[in-house]
Amino acid sequence: MQPFNWEERRRADEQSYTILCIDDESVNLKVLASIFKDHYNVVACKSAKQGFQHALQESPDIILLDVLMPEENGFELMEKLKKHPKLAHIPVIFITGLQDAEDEEKGLMLGACDYIQKPFNYSIVRARVNTHLEIIRQRNLLKMFALFDSLTELPNRRKWQQDSIDSWLSAKAKQSAMVYGIIDVDHFKKYNDHYGHQQGDVVLRKIANIIKRKLYDYNGAIFRCGGEEFYFYFPVKSNCTASTVLSVCLNSITELAIPHLAISTSCHVSVSIGAIQVIPNKNTSIEQIMQQADERLYKVKNDSRNAFSLLELDQNNKQIPLDIS
Incomplete structure (x- = not known):
């Protein structure tokens, strides 16, 4: 970067x-x-x-x-x-x-x-x-x-609070679908313990950079909102499903091939993603959507990791069949 x-x-x-x-x-x-x-x-x-x-x-x-x-x-x-x-x-x-x-x-x-x-x-x-x-x-x-976060040069949680509300209100006015979600680096504490915090910072910068570039291609944005946790959003386009965008983000981390020898399940750094596709409406809020995204994230963390869980809601906030990759 x-x-x-x-x-x-x-x-x-x-x-x-x-x-x-x-x-x-x-x-x-x-x-x-x-x-x-x-x-x-x-x-x-x-x-x-x-x-x-x-x-x-x-x-x-x-x-x-x-x-x-x-x-x-x-x-x-x-x-x-x-x-x-x-x-x-x-x-x-x-x-x-x-x-x-x-x-x-x-x-x-x-x-x-x-x-x-x-x-x-x-x-x-x-x-x-x-x-x-x-x-x-x-x-x-x-x-x-x-x-802005000084380490990754991404917008931070305060900026997220501003921009996510703006995107929510804009999509609500247009009745257009959005995806909001959370990305978490798998086994990051073990990575820091094994390689050191300085190398951990390098990993965070690499992940931030690649996801930022991928989401930019889909008019999305990413924010660093915790140690190894990133929030994001992007609009849903007719010619590209939300699952496709999430797969691109997930695969981009895999393609970095960052060694992670401190875990037995994988030899490379990976991420888990929880996301919600929704048409913003008066019956819900961005905070509720992010809580649901957090629930999807931890489902992935407790299952396989290195995957995403996407929950799609209809205009009445009813669940459409779950898509997990």
Whole structure:
């Protein structure tokens, strides 16, 4: 597995940042655009109303806002932004001709992250905006670290809790079938005891990498949710059964042919899989489905291991004949 290139990600993030400039003076908008256009996406608006609509559409990373504008001033727009759940988190820098300390205090009290007086120095504006965007970048990286497992670089349990609910609600709205399940590495404790935890980490990375690639081919996703336990989901397609996808995942581990001489039943590392095929509906939840997947997993673990157990439910959550491989 190739290490994640954080510097490359940082440069890509810079190119993707969007700055929304709101000022009723065209000259000011042109100047701001000239300062930032070479490094960031710049959106210019000449009124508070137009700026609010663009903020909803563009979800900018930062907003540069004038105070003195006709119809609706910058302070009034700031209050609207902070009350909107989608926009409240966006940093706002006031760039205004108002010189009084009271106005600056008001802007900061409303939630602005900075206040720059006109006429402004280009270098100072650039430096301050870059500083706040760097804070945003670092915050985004912290969020990413919080949602990903450092060993396998897979999304973690917290990310699973977010994404599985999103996939469930989406499939429920479309009335489309999904497969949710759990993968567990067979005899992993014995592997660690025999080969050492460092080599065990290598195995987990190899398994995570190959399953991720296989599920990606079927628009699926995998998450590390425990020591040697992975959760996953994928949509059911008309041209490919759930059993086929699970077989591909199972066989991909076998094909790795990772030696496991600490057990007598097999000489290679294997996994067991428990999975549920379901059309999400109001009569059940993702938590209940995962509990059933866990039951299918332990049935495999108690039987043969190196296999999968798939339980298919109809729209009334009634069991369709069990498929075990």
